[in-house]
Amino acid sequence: MIKGEHISKSFEGRTVLNDISVEFETGKTNLIIGRSGSGKTVLLKTLVGLHSPDTGRILYDDVCYTELGFNERKAIRKDIGMIFQGGALLDSSTVVENVKLPLDLFTEQSEEEKLERVNFCLRRVQLENADHLYPSELSGGMIKRVAIARAIVLNPRYLFCDEPNSGLDPQTSVVIDNLIQDITCEYNITTIINTHDMNSVMEIGEKIVYIHEGKKWWEGSKDDILLSENKELNDFVFASAMAKRAKQLIVK
Amino acid sequence: MGKVFSIPEKPGIYGRRIMYEMEALGFNSIGLTAIISIFIGAVITLQMAINLESPFIPKYLIGYATRETMILEFSSTVVALILAGKVGSNIASEIGTMRITEQIDALEIMGVNSASYLILPKIVATVLFFPLLTLLSILIGTIGGYIIAAATDIMIPAQYIEGLFYCFRTYSIVYSLIKMAVFAFIITSVSAFCGYYAKGNSLEVGKSSTRAVVASSIAIMLFNLILTQLLLT
Ligand SMILES: Nc1ncnc2c1ncn2[C@@H]1O[C@H](COP(=O)(O)OP(=O)(O)OP(=O)(O)O)[C@@H](O)[C@H]1O
Ligand SMILES: [Mg+2]
Numbered sequence: 031m032i033k034g035e036h037i038s039k040s041f042e043g044r045t046v047l048n049d050i051s052v053e054f055e056t057g058k059t060n061l062i063i064g065r066s067g068s069g070k071t072v073l074l075k076t077l078v079g080l081h082s083p084d085t086g087r088i089l090y091d092d093v094c095y096t097e098l099g100f101n102e103r104k105a106i107r108k109d110i111g112m113i114f115q116g117g118a119l120l121d122s123s124t125v126v127e128n129v130k131l132p133l134d135l136f137t138e139q140s141e142e143e144k145l146e147r148v149n150f151c152l153r154r155v156q157l158e159n160a161d162h163l164y165p166s167e168l169s170g171g172m173i174k175r176v177a178i179a180r181a182i183v184l185n186p187r188y189l190f191c192d193e194p195n196s197g198l199d200p201q202t203s204v205v206i207d208n209l210i211q212d213i214t215c216e217y218n219i220t221t222i223i224n225t226h227d228m229n230s231v232m233e234i235g236e237k238i239v240y241i242h243e244g245k246k247w248w249e250g251s252k253d254d255i256l257l258s259e260n261k262e263l264n265d266f267v268f269a270s271a272m273a274k275r276a277k278q279l280i281v282k
Numbered sequence: 283m284g285k286v287f288s289i290p291e292k293p294g295i296y297g298r299r300i301m302y303e304m305e306a307l308g309f310n311s312i313g314l315t316a317i318i319s320i321f322i323g324a325v326i327t328l329q330m331a332i333n334l335e336s337p338f339i340p341k342y343l344i345g346y347a348t349r350e351t352m353i354l355e356f357s358s359t360v361v362a363l364i365l366a367g368k369v370g371s372n373i374a375s376e377i378g379t380m381r382i383t384e385q386i387d388a389l390e391i392m393g394v395n396s397a398s399y400l401i402l403p404k405i406v407a408t409v410l411f412f413p414l415l416t417l418l419s420i421l422i423g424t425i426g427g428y429i430i431a432a433a434t435d436i437m438i439p440a441q442y443i444e445g446l447f448y449c450f451r452t453y454s455i456v457y458s459l460i461k462m463a464v465f466a467f468i469i470t471s472v473s474a475f476c477g478y479y480a481k482g483n484s485l486e487v488g489k490s491s492t493r494a495v496v497a498s499s500i501a502i503m504l505f506n507l508i509l510t511q512l513l514l515t
Contacts, residue, residue, distance in 0.1 A: 080387050107393035118388035121380070132392050134295055 031056050032077060032188060032220050037086035039076055046072045047083070048244040056091075057218045059211050059234045061225055064241035065266060070224040071115060073241065074192055077222065078112060079103060090188065108136055111181030115192040115224075117173035119165040119180070125152070126161045129180045136184065151179040154209060156202075170197040178206065182213060189214065191223040195230060207233045228267060231255065240266065256280055285397040286405070286471075299403035307369050307404060307470075308411030312418065314368060315361055319352075319419040322360075323426030326351050331436035341437045345445020348427040349420075350454070357419035358458045359506050362465035365412065366498040370473040373404060374494035377477030378487035386478070401474040405467060412466035413459040420455070457513045464509060465502050472498040 032054045039047040046069045054060040062070050075081045077088055079095060087096045090106055098106070119128045126148055133144045152158065155175040165173060174197060181189060191210060195203035211234045214221040225231065231238060235252035240263050248263045255267060257280070268277045330344045377400060380386050389396040424446055431442040473494035480490040 075387075078391055080390065104393045104395075107391060110391055110393075112388065112391045114384045114388060116383060118384040120385055120388075121383075135292060135392065135394060 031089075031091055032222065033089040034073075034077060035086050035089070037073070037076060037083045037088070039072060039081060039083050046244050047076065049086075050241070050244075050246045051086075052239050052246060052249070054220055054222050055237060056220045057215060058221070058236040059214050060220070060222045060237045060239070061231060061235045062222065062239050062241060063225060063231060063266070066226065068241045069244045070226075070241055071192055074190055074222065074224050078110060078190055079107075108184065109187040110190065111184065111186035111188070112190040113174070113177045113181050113192060113194050115196070117165070117170075117177045119173060119176055121165050124162050124164055125157070125168070125176050128165070128176060129183055132180065132184045147183060148179075151183050152176075154182070155179045156205060171199070171202060174198060175202075175206070178209070185217060187217075187219060189219050189221040191221070193224050193226075195225070195227060200229065203227065203229065204233060210234065228273075231267075242266075285395060286401045288395060288398055296403055299399075300407050303403045303407035304411050307372070307408055308415065311365060311368060311415060314364065315415045315419050316422050318361070318364060319357065319422040320426035320429075322356055323348060323352060323423030324430040326356075326423075327427035327430045327442070328434075328436070341441040342445035342448055344437055345424075345427065345431070345442035346448045347445075348442075349424055349446050349450075352420050352423040353454045353458050357416045357423060358461040358465065359502065361415060361419050362412070362462060362469065362502050363499055365415070365466075366469045366473075366502060367495050369408065370469045370494045370498045371491040373470060373473040374477040374480075374491035375487055377401075377474055378480035378490045379477075379484075381478060381480050382483060382487060397478065401471070401478070404474060405470045408466040408470045409463050413462045416458055416462040417455075420458070457509075460513065461506065461509050464505055468501045468505060469498045472501060 034050060034052050037047055037050045038045065050073065062073060064070050072081060076083050079088075083096065087094055089095065093106070095103065095106065119125075120131070123131065126145070129148045129151055130144055133139060133147060137144070139147070152161070155178050157172060157175045157179065160168065160172060160176075165176075168176065174194060178191075178194060181191075189210070194210060195206045198206060207230050210221060210223065213219060223230070223234075232252055235255070238248075238250060238252060238255060239246060240248040240260075242262050248258060248260045250258065255263070256277075258264065258267075264277065268274045327344060327348045330347045334344060334347075377386075380400070386396045386400070389399060428439060428442055431437050432439045473491075476490040476494035476497065477487075480486050
């Protein structure tokens with residue numbers, strides 16, 4: 031379980047997160063949704079500790095993460111997998127080297143065991159025949175999938191995904207969404223996903239938090255979201271004409 | 283800075299990265315160093331010959347002057363300034379790009395001490411390798427001078443060789459190597475620092491790499507003065 035209590039964050043006097051309190055449950059896919067620029071990435075980075083919050087605290091299974099020093103955080107960070115919005119693969123390493131890096135750094139496995147694990151993860155994200163390519167030779171979607179493989183290679187206990195399927199075709203998106211959900215259940219991970227893709231929301235949204243202008247506006251599950259009365263949420267969810275009509279039918 | 287020098291957890295990985303950086307930052311600078319050194323060696327010999335045109339000055343002093351200039355200033359300080367341009371901008375832009383594309387954040391999230399992982403191998407590699415470039419530069423520079431002496435009729439090559447060994451002090455070379463090791467440390471750490479704290483976009487990366495070259499060049503000049511004062515007087 032990851033809990034944020036009264037988190038605020040501002041950059042140069044501009045408030046980006048405004049007193050957000052949320053709880054993300056273990057073994058569930060928790061979604062953060064919101065419009066572009068609403069503060070999703072900042073919230074995610076604050077939760078993992080890349081930004082330190084101006085106020086409030088963050089708890090990882092009742093350990094107060096915000097109060098830990100660098101070395102104590104390191105222990106928790108080995109249990110964290112994160113997929114960045116842009117992939118953030120190391121440019122100077124190949125696909126295999128990128129995925130293998132966490133194993134190199136934190137395990138004592140033999141080279142063969144490591145490669146086996148790397149190949150297993152690459153197969154799970156359906157990426158084959160790209161082992162020795164460099165990030166600059168990959169398509170956007172492939173980069174995302176390598177990033178996912180790297181994030182899960184150490185069997186993390188906490189998984190953070192910043193728009194894991196932006197830039198992927200709808201079919202691959204569904205595969206990735208289901209993959210994330212599967213490993214979440216299988217290994218009982220606390221997974222937090224940033225997205226503005228409504229398909230993902232309806233596919234895997236077990237717990238959804240809606241962020242609007244830096245505030246938590248609404249939370250619930252994918253079944254609640256269609257029936258919500260919240261105006262801003264409805265504007266976001268039912269943005270297109272077709273969706274608005276569908277909403278009217280649901281309400282009737 | 284303290285973060286850079288914390289004890290690495292997996293020395294094996296650092297060993298591999300040091301070898302990689304030696305090739306990328308050191309080995310790949312050999313060509314540039316050699317080309318510049320051979321021309322400067324030739325030009326110094328030529329200029330000495332022109333300026334020392336007098337029956338009272340023995341010709342071998344030309345070889346002596348070339349050697350001393352190469353060892354004392356050119357092969358350490360000037361080569362360091364050139365490397366600050368080549369290697370410094372390379373390091374700053376590489377690390378700066380890693381910063382803005384979140385690669386450094388990704389390392390941090392894995393629990394890696396990113397400053398140490400990225401910067402320490404570069405520092406070790408350059409501090410070990412750049413003095414070798416100094417030796418190479420001294421050697422090639424004096425060869426450049428010899429070629430000019432042999433190709434023109436300014437002097438007899440044998441006199442040039444005589445000058446090369448006239449009043450030779452090994453300590454001058456030691457002084458030169460110490461200077462270069464310090465300059466290597468300055469170039470790498472200043473440039474890495476500029477890149478590591480870059481923020482924003484590609485414009486900022488460009489600026490940080492300019493800043494890296496300017497700052498490390500100035501630091502080199504300053505330390506050149508300090509080290510000369512300390513080591514030679
Ligand atoms: N490092 C930073 N310094 C200053 N302002 C920032 C920084 N990071 C984010 N912001 C600001 O915070 C706001 C929220 O940004 P954020 O990246 O969280 O949006 P987002 O919800 O992830 O959007 P998207 O869906 O487009 O990724 C933006 O207005 C942005 O300008
Ligand atoms: Mg974002």
